[in-house]
Amino acid sequence: MRAAVVEQYKKPLVVENVPDPVDDAGGVIVDVKACGVCRSDWHGWRGEWPGFTGGDLPHTFGHEFVGVVSDAGKSVTQFKPGDRVIIPFTLGCGHCWFCRTGHSNVCPDITMPGFTYDGGFAEYVHVPNADSNVVPLPDAVSFQEAAGMGCRFMTAYHGVVEVGKVHPGDWLVVYGAGGVGLSATQIASGAGANVIAVDIADDKLDLARKVGAVETINSSTTEPIEAVRDITGGGADMSVDALGIPTTLRNAVGSLRRRGTHVQIGMTPEGEGGEVALTINDLITNEIDYRGSFGMPTVEFRYLLDQVSTGKLHPGDLVTRAIGLSDVNEALDNMTTYKTVGTSVVTDFTH
CATH class of the missing domain: 3.90.180.10 (Medium-chain alcohol dehydrogenases, catalytic domain)
Known part of the structure; x- marks a missing residue:
């Protein structure tokens, strides 16, 4: 063969x-x-x-x-x-x-x-x-x-629906408008959530709007955390890192309101390259719910x-x-x- x-x-x-x-x-x-x-x-x-x-x-x-x-x-x-x-x-x-x-x-x-x-x-x-x-x-x-x-689509479905438990009316910010991020955008939008897509490429953000995003942010020209807080009136109910690099992971967690839920779908490299620093006290004092999702x-x-x-x-x-x-x-x-x-x-x- x-x-x-x-x-x-x-x-x-x-x-x-x-x-x-x-x-x-x-x-x-x-x-x-x-x-x-x-x-x-x-x-x-x-x-x-x-x-x-x-x-x-x-x-x-x-x-x-x-x-x-x-x-x-x-x-x-x-x-x-x-x-x-x-x-x-x-x-x-x-x-x-x-x-x-x-x-x-x-x-x-x-x-x-x-x-x-x-x-x-x-x-x-x-x-x-x-x-x-x-x-x-x-x-x-x-x-x-x-x-x-x-x-990408099945992974996003499990992460958004089963792990994240997205609700109609939730503000969900998705970092990365690649395959997983676009899938998460379509799925969450179909479930009634208000999706904000974040990426560095306008063509990907255009496609994100076509599949359901109500707002898009180009993070190469706009500070995304403050933009998400402005759009949502204080922070997203749920965030998804669909890429798996330190910048998108930290920004996704930082975009949440108090008691928000983060779902990590994007995978990092093995070893030290996959170690990402987070401020644990912020997770604790804001009661952030951090969840992993696989397949x-x-x-x-x-x-x-x-x-x-x-x-x-x-x-x-x-x-x-x-x-x-x-x-x-x-x-x-x-x-x-x-x-x-x-x-x-x-x-x-x-x-």
Whole structure:
């Protein structure tokens, strides 16, 4: 099969023929029809997350993939060849306490396609523990749109709705108008929140308005914390850092009113590069609620997919480019310089 392979960190991916994945009794093989290119892939490509990948190269990234089951192991009861499926990027073991209580995204034995093993920048991917991990994809949702909801949209949905518990009328400030930030903007707006999007690029802020932001702030020309306080009359009810760098994290927390809630979705590099200083006394005296959010458990997918199927949410609006495997290099390079607008999705695996 063809795959876009990282042979050296920070160097162009090589599109080449690699061995097909091997199935097991409890897994399925997915014929990949579309795969999003995410900033998490960028972190991996730059070698910033060796704890996820084990640091071993060559490696195939790609964790936002959807497709059709091409083969099912003998123990699989819920899926068969020909089924349309979407795959969470966090795959639980299926039998631990966290998986059994609906929190597969924090399973201690989690596996992640594209990170802990080769992923969706390829024609085929193996998915283990299929009955507990694979999710049926409704016919009403196209493969391209489903790949667009991949990591970023599902992650934003879990963070905003389940972890953040956003309410209609809340003021929510989202720092970063990339894939996760735009997704959070659309989802929160759909839930009735008043969303303020913050970024350094006007084209991204324009798209944020199109998907639901009621206010936008260009933080390269305007001090964002004071601007948020002016707009909201004292501070946001909830903030999301969708980027994961010290500036956006601190600004997001600093934009909150007293007793506000911060949801951290953007991930930082491993090691010292991921350590961000916060003034703890401010968190304490203002009773700030700081929450982490990672991926989305399998059990929540039906709520998200039902909203997409019925047209209440539109992740396809965030897909701005359909590309081929070799174009992943350009998408990753653009992330380095923050030139991406919306989501790029691989739909052509022939070049």
